[in-house]
Amino acid sequence: MQTPSPRSLEAWVQELDRVPLPISADLHSQLGHVLHDNRRSLRDIADQLQRSPVAALTLLREANRHGGGLSQPAESLEVALTRLGLQRSAELLGRLPAGDAATIPRALGQLLLISQHASQQASGLFGARLARLWQEIHCGSLLLLAPLWPLAAAYPGLLETWEQRVLAHGEPALAVEEELFGVPLLHLASRLAEHWRLPDWIAHSYHLLLNDRRLLVKALRIARDNEHPLHQQQQLDAEPVLRRWLTQPANSVLLANSLALSAHVGWGCEHSLRWQRLTGLHLQLPLGEVQQLVHQQAALSARELAPHDLWHPAIALLWPWSANHLRPPEQPAAPPPTTLQDWRAHCAELLRAPSPFLNVVQLTSRAREALNACGLPRILLLLADRQHSRLRAQQASGLDGTIAGFELDPAPSPLLRRLLERPAQLRLSPANMAQYSALLPGPLKALFPSEHLLLRSLAHNGRVVMLLVADREGLVLDDIHAQAFAKTSQCIERALEQFSQRGR
Structure with a gap:
C-alpha cells in the first residue's frame, strides 16, 4: 500500500530527492x-x-x-x-x-521519452545555429523535465491522473495540481531544479514560466501573426527588451520541451501551434517551414528511440490532424434537447416578419447564437464587400484571440472565389482535406486548426453577401450538424431578405 503523498513544497522536495531512478x-x-x-x-x-x-x-x-x-x-x-x-x-x-x-513505471518511461524527444528537437532546430553551445542545448533540453522523473517513478498514478484531467480533458492545471499534489507542479519542478543545482538554462526556463510571463505572453501574441513577418519584425523593433529576450540561446531549452510536450497531446492542438509559432519567431522562419522541421525531428527521434510500448508523437503524423491519443474520439451527437429549444427560438427570431433587427450587427449576432445552439461552438461570420475583394469578420465565437479587424482577400484562394460566385456549402473531412487544404487561406486555417469544417456562402438577391465558417473544435461532424448548419443558413438568408424590406 502506497503511503500518503506529501502536501507541501519542502516535503515534496525531500521526498523526491531520495527517490531512486531505475x-x-x-x-x-x-x-x-x-x-x-x-x-x-x-x-x-x-x-x-x-x-x-x-x-x-x-x-x-x-x-x-x-x-x-x-x-x-x-x-x-x-x-x-x-x-x-x-x-x-x-x-x-x-x-x-x-x-x-x-x-520501470510506464509514467516514468513516457516522461523520459518526452525528454529525449525534446533533446532531439533542440539538436535539430537549434544545434547547428548555435554550434558553440551544442552541449548546453542538448543537456538542458534533456533535463528540463528531470524534476518530474522521481514523481513519475514514486507516484505514477498521480501523474497519470494529472495527464488525463489536464492534458486530455482540459481541466484547469492549478486546481487539479492543488487537489493532487497540494502545490503547483511548476513550483515543485523549479524548487527541485534549484535544490539539485541543475544547469542555469533550466533555471532560466522555470523562471520565465513562473516570474516573467509578461514577456512570454507578448512574444506569443506577436508570433501569432505569422502570416506577416515584416509586421512581426516592426513590433519586435519597437520593444528592444523583448527582442533581446527572444533571441537568448537559453530559450531553446524551453521551446524544445514545449514542442515535445504539446506534440504528446496532438500536433493540431492550439498549444502545439502556439509553440510552433513562437519557435518560428525565434528562428525567423515561416510556420510551414518550422512545422516541417519539427516533424522531421520527431521522425528521427522515433527512429532512434524505437519505443515499442510507449507513445511517440511521430505516430500521430499519420493520423488526422485533430487526433488526441490521450482520449478516444468523442462520438458525434445531436445537440441536447435544451440546446435544440434554444436553436428553434433563435431561428424563429430570424424568420420573424417584419424583421425585428435594427441593424446588421443585431442580425448577425442572432445568427451566431443560432449556429452555436445547433452544436457548433467555433464560428466565424464574414461579410463580403460589393466587389467581392474583401471578406471582413462580423461575428465570431470560440476562436482564440480577437477577430477585430480580421479580413480575408479572396483573390489568392480559388475556393473562396468559387464560394463567392454563388451560394454553396462545403463540408471538409479527412477524406477530402488533402484536396481542399491548399485552397484555404492560411489565416483561416490558423483560426480553425481542424480537418472537420463547414463553409457556406449566403446570398441576397442572387449575390453572395456573407460567408459562414464553423466546426466542433476539431471533433467529427456528422450529418446532423451539417443539416442543422444548412437549415440555420437558410434562416439567416431569410432574415437578410426580411431586413432589406424593413420600412417598406
Whole structure:
C-alpha cells in the first residue's frame, strides 16, 4: 500500500530527492562498458551516457551538488564527468537500480521519452545555429523535465491522473495540481531544479514560466501573426527588451520541451501551434517551414528511440490532424434537447416578419447564437464587400484571440472565389482535406486548426453577401450538424431578405 503523498513544497522536495531512478539492465551494462573503455574521448563518453536520461541526471546532479565549492553548476555532462572523474562516475552508475525494462513505471518511461524527444528537437532546430553551445542545448533540453522523473517513478498514478484531467480533458492545471499534489507542479519542478543545482538554462526556463510571463505572453501574441513577418519584425523593433529576450540561446531549452510536450497531446492542438509559432519567431522562419522541421525531428527521434510500448508523437503524423491519443474520439451527437429549444427560438427570431433587427450587427449576432445552439461552438461570420475583394469578420465565437479587424482577400484562394460566385456549402473531412487544404487561406486555417469544417456562402438577391465558417473544435461532424448548419443558413438568408424590406 502506497503511503500518503506529501502536501507541501519542502516535503515534496525531500521526498523526491531520495527517490531512486531505475534504469534498464541492458542499458546499465552498456554504459558501464563505455565508462571503462579507455579508447573513447570524454566527449564520446558523454554522448553515449546521454542515451540514458537517468544516467545523465545522476552524474550532473552529483557533480553540481558536491562540486567542491565550485560556484557555477556544470552546464553539460562532459563538464560533470571532468569534475567527478570516470571512476567516481562508474561507481555512481553502478548504484542505480537496474532491472527489466518492463518493471520501470510506464509514467516514468513516457516522461523520459518526452525528454529525449525534446533533446532531439533542440539538436535539430537549434544545434547547428548555435554550434558553440551544442552541449548546453542538448543537456538542458534533456533535463528540463528531470524534476518530474522521481514523481513519475514514486507516484505514477498521480501523474497519470494529472495527464488525463489536464492534458486530455482540459481541466484547469492549478486546481487539479492543488487537489493532487497540494502545490503547483511548476513550483515543485523549479524548487527541485534549484535544490539539485541543475544547469542555469533550466533555471532560466522555470523562471520565465513562473516570474516573467509578461514577456512570454507578448512574444506569443506577436508570433501569432505569422502570416506577416515584416509586421512581426516592426513590433519586435519597437520593444528592444523583448527582442533581446527572444533571441537568448537559453530559450531553446524551453521551446524544445514545449514542442515535445504539446506534440504528446496532438500536433493540431492550439498549444502545439502556439509553440510552433513562437519557435518560428525565434528562428525567423515561416510556420510551414518550422512545422516541417519539427516533424522531421520527431521522425528521427522515433527512429532512434524505437519505443515499442510507449507513445511517440511521430505516430500521430499519420493520423488526422485533430487526433488526441490521450482520449478516444468523442462520438458525434445531436445537440441536447435544451440546446435544440434554444436553436428553434433563435431561428424563429430570424424568420420573424417584419424583421425585428435594427441593424446588421443585431442580425448577425442572432445568427451566431443560432449556429452555436445547433452544436457548433467555433464560428466565424464574414461579410463580403460589393466587389467581392474583401471578406471582413462580423461575428465570431470560440476562436482564440480577437477577430477585430480580421479580413480575408479572396483573390489568392480559388475556393473562396468559387464560394463567392454563388451560394454553396462545403463540408471538409479527412477524406477530402488533402484536396481542399491548399485552397484555404492560411489565416483561416490558423483560426480553425481542424480537418472537420463547414463553409457556406449566403446570398441576397442572387449575390453572395456573407460567408459562414464553423466546426466542433476539431471533433467529427456528422450529418446532423451539417443539416442543422444548412437549415440555420437558410434562416439567416431569410432574415437578410426580411431586413432589406424593413420600412417598406
